[in-house]
Amino acid sequence: MADEVGATQIVIQRKDGSVWTGIKTFSRSSYPDLIDEDCLFYSNSVTYDGTSGQQYRAVVTMYAKIGSGSSSYNYTTNTVTA
Numbered sequence: 001m002a003d004e005v006g007a008t009q010i011v012i013q014r015k016d017g018s019v020w021t022g023i024k025t026f027s028r029s030s031y032p033d034l035i036d037e038d039c040l041f042y043s044n045s046v047t048y049d050g051t052s053g054q055q056y057r058a059v060v061t062m063y064a065k066i067g068s069g070s071s072s073y074n075y076t077t078n079t080v081t082a
Helices: none
Strands: 002-016 019-027 035-039 055-066 069-076
Touching: none
Parallel strands: none
Antiparallel strands: 002 019, 002 035, 002 055, 055 069
């Protein structure tokens, strides 16, 4: 059982040429439902309406806290085309 589990941040990125640019950030402070408390696992989602034909991906900072210890890591999703 984790004290807290979920994501502290989700950054939506758009591909501009060969560069990925962050265009929208969902943070824990603005979207408290990204984290849940006292659970074994947690699932949630956010929605971003992209521009047709553009490529997007998300960088998700996963997070878990048990007692005084915590862990986080970044996960980059697959690319999708709007």
